[in-house]
Amino acid sequence: MKKVSLLIAMIAFVCGNAFAQLHFDFDDCPEGAKIAQTLGDPWTTWSYAPGTDEDGVFGMADGSMGCHFTFGNDQVVMLGDHSTGVYDLEFDALVPEGKNGYFNVLHHFTGNPNTCVWAMQVYMHMTNDGQNSTQAPGHGTVHAGSNGTCDLPCVYDQWMHFRVHVDADNDVAELYFNVVGQPEELYATWQWSLDSFGENQADRVLGAMDFFPPENAATSEYYLDNLTVTLQSNDEVLIFDPFEDYTVGNKIAQDAIAHGNDWWTTWSNAPGGDEDGVVASFDGTQCGHLTYGNDQVLLLGDEENGNYDLEFDILVPEGKNGYFNILHHFAGANSTWAMQCYLHMTSDGQTATQAPGHGTIHAGSNGTADVPCVYDEWMHFRLNVDTDTDVARYYYTAPGAEEVLVCEWQWSLDSFGNNVVGRTLGAMDFFPPENAATSEYYLDNFSFKKIGGESAPELTIDPMEITEELGEDDMTTVPVTIDNSGNSIGDWAGWLDFGQGGEGTQTADLFYHNGEESQGIGSSDAYTREMGIRLPATAYAGAAMGMKIVSAQYLVGTQYQSADHNYIFRIYGQGLHNQPGELLAEKTVNSTAAGTWITATFDEPVYLTGQAMWATVQLEQVAGEYPLSMDGGEYGEEQDGNWLSTNGNSFSHCYSAGSFGGAWLITVNCVGELIPATWATLDKTEGAIMGGQSETITLTLNSIGLEMGTSYNANLIINTNDENLAHVEIPVTLDVTDGVEETVAQLASVYPNPATSMVTLEGENLNSVAIYNVAGQLIRVEKLGGMVNNINMDVEAGVYFFSIYDNNGRNSVQRVVIVK
Structure with a gap:
């Protein structure tokens, strides 16, 4: 062969x-x-x-x-x-x-x-x-x-x-x-x-x-x-394994490690065990032989930059089936899948069915493509992963035929396209999926090659220090530009860090639920479930900024039938792609009491200083039970209150229109001293920048309710995947003072002010208006035309800012009060 x-x-x-x-x-x-x-x-x-x-x-x-x-x-x-x-x-x-x-x-x-x-x-x-x-x-x-x-x-x-x-x-x-x-x-x-x-x-x-x-x-x-x-060329072969150096009959990972090839392991990291396939002599070649119960993992080094080819041959005997995948992250049951492929089987995302001559691919979507499998002949597969451009491609060569492109997808998605989970290339898993009677195949000539040499993002950030001066009840915006002159995508995550408050006695509870269980979520199969709520800075800036998380609570579902169960409470920091970041605290609580609140008090408190925080509860859902307690909120409402991870996969929203939805019954308990934090906000907190491009973050500063003659300080934190600019702290200072002169004449008359609902803008040559709330969040943008423009302000009572632009690019900001 x-x-x-x-x-x-x-x-x-x-x-x-x-x-x-x-x-x-x-x-x-x-x-x-x-x-x-x-x-x-x-x-x-x-x-x-x-x-x-x-x-x-x-x-x-x-x-x-x-x-x-x-x-x-x-x-x-x-x-x-x-x-x-x-x-x-x-x-x-x-x-x-x-x-x-x-x-x-x-x-x-x-x-x-x-x-x-x-x-x-x-x-x-x-x-x-x-x-x-x-x-x-x-x-x-x-x-x-x-x-x-x-x-x-x-x-x-x-x-x-x-x-x-x-x-x-x-x-x-x-x-x-x-x-x-x-x-x-x-x-x-x-x-x-x-x-x-x-x-x-x-x-x-x-x-x-x-x-x-x-x-x-x-x-x-x-x-x-x-x-x-x-x-x-600059191509570098990272792994080439034709199995020729191993001994027929030996376990694959065990023999490979003995030869210094540490890329093979098994799903449970148990080389030499039942999950470890065997080296075989078959069809004139030495190769890997995988049967039901084997779960062979090939470690790829968690590559995040570069363009890679994964190539290998597979032979499936008559009447058998097989499966392989690529993993963004390999961590056993907590792995994140990037692509899945069934051979001589079709899959709808839940159930796989024997299907001679066909094979389902899940790559950035459910049922992305069908691969025309054959029996008893070697099929060649080439999977190209370009992390630098966030594109992956699946190529297939049938025996005696030319290579064809089967599908292409956004690499950073999970295998079903539910979430963006990052561009890491972690591992491959080769697995006979069904049963001992039908699942078996042979694997040979594995190659892992880096194409075109080294690549990396090269990021610069401007400015590196921000100082602004505002008068009473005023607002301004500051652009912060991240430029990528490298040849790989630059990832960044940012937040405003307002620091820690003192040892105060104020308390605050953070939650999205209404306090009452309305539905239990589960399934007929057993799974590891981790429920989560995400708390961006805007969710706690005025309630708990500077305070510390000391404990969390969860209402045990009344439909939980299993007794004596462990609940693992976790607090995570801000990650990328709407996923949790660093694990900051963890506590396990055992309870047998359905329908009651349980509390986990963390050994070390976690301060709320400005990054998006995650509070999660993990449990083992028994087959046929529906233990995940959710309130009866509107379907799809409070989406930061209904994140769910199953079997360690990425978090996604748990709701189905017309079927179920709401928020998990999770509460975060905080104590300490509240510090001012509504005076500065960001319009975005993460992004990905292609090589040769840039992205601008808008920092909004306002002086609503701040003490005159006082300086307010924070740090704009930006973490990136550029190893030369991994962590940046940009000082932000707002001086609130009397006597700030108007530098731009007002472009329009705004009346009435205060108003109840309808606000009129009158002026010449007007182009558009961007409306912000007191927290600096953009409410909407409206196109203007003519001398008189009526704006419907069907919003909550409060202070709003109208950022008005004319056709010459001039801008002025006016404060508008809405009363009800």
Whole structure:
């Protein structure tokens, strides 16, 4: 299996004058057949006459099939006329006792000696002065940028290995030589763009190679094998595992680790256990054999930047099925799935069904695509993950067919597209999914490659300090720009940190529920459930900023039938993508009392200083029970009050229109000193910036209700995935003072003010108005036209700010009071 279509595939890379690698081992070629006539492009002869006397034949030498050249042959391999890039030309040559040989590399090949340009020439068992050649056993003349550049210590009846390294980008070439089995040595270095004698400046083109027995029928003969031409790149093979180094019958992860390959483990991190598949010899190759109960995990290093290819072969026996996935994060039951693929099974996201010839892919959506599976033949899969552009692609090659793109999706989504969970490439899991009778497959030739070298975000933030001055009951906005000049996506998360209050005795309870259980959530299957409420700064800025979380409460559902159960209370900090961040506190409480409130008092309090906080409760839901207690709020209402994670997957909102919804019965208890925090807000708290782009955060400052003559301070915290700018603290100072002069004339008359509902804006050349509440949150934007514009203010009573723009880009802010 390891050689299937290798020859055809490598030829195909060269057609069209572009290749990543050209390789011929000739093992499957028929002895005595003409070389160029059999292989076609890129092989030809000096006169472009495949099948004629110039065309060599395939022949055996030292137990290996290779190319056999005798006097009169003149074999050419076209290399595509490349003028940029770094290349290695490698091959083995064997010269029989008393014979000689010759090869060259050509800048330009035309078939006409008068117009061809030689780049280097090598004689084997011959010396050459540039005009005449002489039989010289054990020696070989090299012309490479000069006449008689060096001498090679040739041998008879053994394979000699040659490597010509061509760096067209830097105009340097090198010749390496060794007898097979001995160390490689450098014999010549020269300016690549010269001709072979160094007489003329040619150019940097890599055109062709020519293999030629040079003297006569009696003395000129040699063999060629293992010809490889490689275009070097910044690609890096991180893992290559064909299972050949392991012992048949051994456990995969256990044997791999013994060989220093620590990339294999199992779902429970138990190499050598029942989850660990076995090494098998099957269909002529050594491979991994997975049966029901195996759960083989391949660790990929939690990569967050770069472009990667994951490639492997799978064979499913007749009547069997299989499954594999990619994980954003691997943590056993708490893993996060990025993509899932069923083989010879269909899946609706809940139930999988045997389906010969079909396979469901979940990749950024439920049932993204169908893959046309086959039995008893090797299927090839290539999964391309470009974390830098947040795109993933699924490629499939059926036996004997060309590779096809099956689907493409946003990489940062979870496998069903429910949530953005980040771009981390964590692991793969290979798993026979159904039962012992139907689930089994073979895995081979796994490759994990990084494409195109290193990538990273390069972020800058401006400004790095903010100081503003406002008069009484005023407002202003400050743009903060994050620029990404790197070649990978820059992630950021930000919040305003107002600091810790003192040891006060004020108390505050934070919750979204109405206090009464209305419904129990669960299912007929058993799951690990973690309910959560998210508390952004706007949810507690005026109630608990600066105070500390000391405990949390949960109302145990009345439909919870199981006794003696553990509830794990957790407090998390702000994360990315509407997901929890760092775990800050955890406490386990045991209770048997359904329908009662239970309390977890944390060992260490957690201060509320401005970041979005998460309070969660985890429990084990028994099959057939509905223990998750939710109030009877409007469906979809209070969405920060109904987050749910199942089996460690990402959090998403738990509601279904017309069926169930509301808020979890979770309460967070706070104590301490309340500090002012409504004077500064951000319009966004996280983002992802493509390379070469920027994003602007708007910081809104207001002086409503603040004490005159006082300075208020906070820090704008921005955490990023740029290792050189991982954590930034930007000082923010607001000075509230008398006598702040108006710098911009009012653009419109606003009346009545105060108003009950309808507000009129009157002025010339008006364009739009942005309306903010006292917390600096944008309420809406309305387009203006004409002299008089009526704005319906169907909002709660309070203070609002009208940021008015005219058609010349001028802006003024006016305070409006709404009374009811």
